[in-house]
Amino acid sequence: METISVNIFGDKYSISGDTDKKKILKYAHYLDTKLSDLSNKSSIESKYKLAVLCSLNIIEELFNEKKQKEKIEKKLKSISSSLDSILEEEQESNLNLL
Numbered sequence: 001m002e003t004i005s006v007n008i009f010g011d012k013y014s015i016s017g018d019t020d021k022k023k024i025l026k027y028a029h030y031l032d033t034k035l036s037d038l039s040n041k042s043s044i045e046s047k048y049k050l051a052v053l054c055s056l057n058i059i060e061e062l063f064n065e066k067k068q069k070e071k072i073e074k075k076l077k078s079i080s081s082s083l084d085s086i087l088e089e090e091q092e093s094n095l096n097l098l
Contacts, residue, residue, distance in 0.1 A: 009035040009047065034058060 003016040006028035015024055031054070038044075038054050 008032045009039070009050075011047075031058075 001016050001018065002021060003014050004021055004024050006013050006015060006025060008028055008031055013028070015028075017024070034057065035050060035054050038057065039050055042050070042053070044050050044053065
């Protein structure tokens with residue numbers, strides 16, 4: 001297990017885990033960017049409060065993505081059902097011609 005050093009919002013963290021190093025760096029960069037953006041847009045000075053608010057914003061993103069994924073899966077299921085019906089009708093039509 002490799003330990004990776006990352007900087008997030010001015011603080012250095014040593015992270016070790018089974019996750020790919022590139023992913024950890026990507027996630028740390030994403031979080032650092034989100035915290036910096038939020039800090040620039042708000043008057044909150046407490047790092048703790050910024051971290052909590054940032055977490056809530058990221059959770060909102062996650063839930064919105066999950067909702068979008070569910071809509072797409074529902075639409076794909078509907079399209080798949082429609083295609084199955086069309087294929088069944090086509091097969092029945094071909095059998096009737098024989």
